[in-house]
Structure formats: structure tokens, C-alpha cells
Amino acid sequence: KILDNVWGDVPSKQVTAIMGPSGSGKTSLLNILAGRVRSQGDKLVIESDIRINNYSIDPTKISVRRKIAFVAQDESLQITATPREAIRFSAKLRLPRTTTDEAIGELTEDMLEELGLLSCANVIVGGALLKGISGGERKRTAVGVELVTEPPLVFLDEPTSGLDSHNALLLCNLLRKIASRGSTVLVTIHQPSSEIFSSFDRLILLNKGRVMYNGSVSSIPSYFKERGYPVPVHFNPADHIMRVALTHSIDEMECSGFFTPDQRAYLEPACSNGKGNNPLRISIAGPGDYQSSKQGFVAQTRLLFDREIKNLYRNTHTLKTRSMMTTFVSLLIGCIFYQVADNDFSKYINAQSTFGALLMALLANVFSVALPSLTCFPEERPVFLREYSTNHYSVLAYFASRLTIELLVTAMQVTVSTVITYFLVGFAMEYWMLWSTVYLLACGSAALGVMVGCSTESASSAIELLPPVLLPQILFSGFFVSPELIPVWLSWISYLCPLTYAVRILLVAEF
16 A cells, blocks of 8 residues: 555644654655546545544545645746746636736746745746756745635645755745645645744655554654653754654554554554544645636637747747748759659650659648647647646637647748749649648648657657558558559558549649
8 A cells, every 4th residue: 555544734824844753655645636647547546534624625626626725846847948937827717807917027026036946937947858947946936826816725845856945945935825825735844844844834755555644743852751751962853753753663662652542543444444534634724615717718728828928939949940941941942853744744754754743742741730739739748747737727728729820830931841842843723722731731741740749659650640541541641552452452542542532633733
């Protein structure tokens, strides 16, 4: 068992820490409370009694998750956004729509100041290949994105990891301030300094998935002293209780009288049959009707679209690469098939060359559009999952904004390609026929690329799947094998290939 009959109380307006040795189940417990993990048949079974204000709840339900702000260990942020833009974006999407821009601006600036991010507020977050803010500043930005709305429940997984002592203490002081305003704050932490440890109000200490201590931080020295484990003088209490947890098992400490009668009552069900039914109680201030997402579909789509436009403008490498490759390939095709369409079609070789020029023009756009679309979602998946799990926006709004951007970029790419090939090759058809056919095919290729990208875990896996997906389109296009010669039991595949329809449309228009 990863977690075994965990119990405890997480009061409102207080900061509660979850501590324990590595592998004790800290992150697993936090993920379950945040509704980020659910039962998966026999693979993963979760039996729980989680209560908010003494009402049993299912944390996986969207109505509960809307009350929760969750900060994961890995900070998944838009690499081209600045800390100010990232925090403001979160506030605009999650605060009530009646909140004015001035109020959102003030909240954003206050959060930047409290996190010590004013000096880098206009520097992009950056990533592996794009220089930006430091790792500590990125961590604080991720925290600010979630805390700016001051939700009722704030869960943070190792928020001080990667921060120096000063910024870690700064963050803990901010958590206390957030708690004092009415939020319930729950954090996991590994080895805090004595100063950071004293900033917590309560502690849940885990040992191999079971609760070893649940109570106030101020009571730890006297509690452990009464049970024969006194905290040494001038010694960090957090280090001491971690040492006790590492060197003693729950069963051993139960036999030695470490637990009170009330605590043993919690432990006995787990020891007798392994199926404890003890609650983990969480309290929140107020009626608890907070909803983090208040913006409608149109507003969500507009904000996402604006962010994608900024992403394109700042990350010009991708756009420049697509434009340069499209121009180069189109010029190459135009030079090889220069004015072949102006020749006499009565000669077989001229007609075949024109057919080849049409196919190459189509294939060039298929590959140049499908490849970027293929890698787009795998790269954005961590950001999307984080923002969707915290109810920033709906899947439909994200898809609509991405689709709009992709349609615009594809239109630009197709325009460059068709203008070059149309005049160099000398096609007889009207230009709009070539452009519209290639554009529709490119949109289909983009959709195919997105589908393959969404079905794989990484961009490299998606690229490996692209050839077997596109190869049938080429084989059934009618260029290499006449449709009449394809076996009957395979001929139906041609009706599933957009390239087949595009080739036939252009052949009719040209000849």
C-alpha cells in the first residue's frame, strides 16, 4: 500500500505541512486530496473518506476541484510568457467576470511584489532552448499563477524545492498571509530549515504511508519529549522528527506507547483488517461556494488566442523555419517543373510531368504542415494539463484557439507555396482553385498531425508514427498505381485519404 489509513485535520486559516521520508506517500496523498488521481480498477484502488466542513466529498468532481489551487513540483509554464503575463492570464480566466481590469492589474502587481518578481516581471519564462528567468524565479511564478485568485484550498507540492533560503522563507511568509485571509493551505515539504518549519501551524508526519504525528507544530517538542524522543538543544525539530521517522516503524512506536489512546483508535482498524475508515477532515472559511473559473467560452478563447499570438511573435524561430522551408521546397519544385504545364499535353511526357508537379506541390504542403502540427501538442501538453486541471479553461476553448492559429499560419504557408509553384510551373487552372484545394488538404494534414500528436506521449514518438500514417495517402493517390489496379479488398482505403480527393480535383481543373 502506498497510503494506509491516513487520517488528520487540515484547519482553515492555517498552513499545514505534510512531511515524511522519501517514499512515505506525501505527494500521493496531496494528489488524492486534489482530485488528480482516481481509482483505476485493480491497478489502483482508492478508499477514502475526505470531508470538507464535515461533508464527505469526492475530490475528483469538478465542483470540488474548482475550489482547489494546486502547485505541482514541476513548474509547467508557457515559455514565451513573462511572469506578469502568466499571473495576469490566470487571474483573468479564474476571477469572476465582474472583476475589472484595474483590480486584476493591482492583484497581479501585489503578487509580483510579494514573490519578489518585480525585477524580472517582463522577462520571458524561457525553457531548455530559450533563455529566460532563473529556476527559482520560475518556481515562484508557478506559485503566483495559482495564488493570485486566493482560492479556498491551496495545495503545494514541494514549493520550496529549487529556492534559496531567503526566497523559500519569503514564499512561506506569503503562504501564511494567504492563510490569514481565509484560505486553507496544505504543503508537502522534505527537509525545511528551522525558520521555515516554525512558520507552519500544523504538521502531518507520514512514515511508510501511515500517519506518525498529526497536530500543531508548537506541540512537537513536548509531545516527542513525553514519549522518549526529546528534541536535542539547538537542533532543528524538523530534522529530529525525520530522523525518528527513518529509524522507527509505526508498529514499533505503537508498542512503545508513542501514540495516545485517541490516536491508537485511528490505527487499530488499519492494523486489524487493513481497511481503515477514518476521515481526513479539511476546513474552509465561508460558505465554500467559490468557483475558480468564471469566464465564458468566448472570453476563454479570446484570451488563449491572444496568448498564442504573442507566442508566435516571440518564438519566431518556428515561424521562420516553416516559412524558409516552404519557400525553398516550392522554389525547388518550380525550378524542376519550370513551365511544364505550358507545353503540349498531347505528348504523354508533358502530361505526366504536369501530374508530377501537381502531386509534388500537394505533398510538399502535406509534410510541411503535418510535421509542426504533430509536435505542437506534445510540447504544450504539460502546460495544458496543468491549466485544465486547475480549471483555467475548457478543452473546447483550447482547441478553438489552437485551430484558429493553425488555420491562419497554414493559410500564410499555403499562399507562399502556391504563388511560387503556380507561376513557375505555369498551371492552366485558375489560381484560386489551386489555393483552395491545397489549403483544404493542408488543414486536413494539420488535423491528422494533431490527432497523432495527441495520441502519443512525446514528440519523438509522434514523428515515428507519421510515415506509416502518410504513406497510404501517397500510395492511394493514383499517381503510382491506377485506382482500377488496386485490389478490391484494399481499394476502400483510398476513400479515407484526403490526398486522393485533392489530386482528382486538380487533375480535373488542369486537364
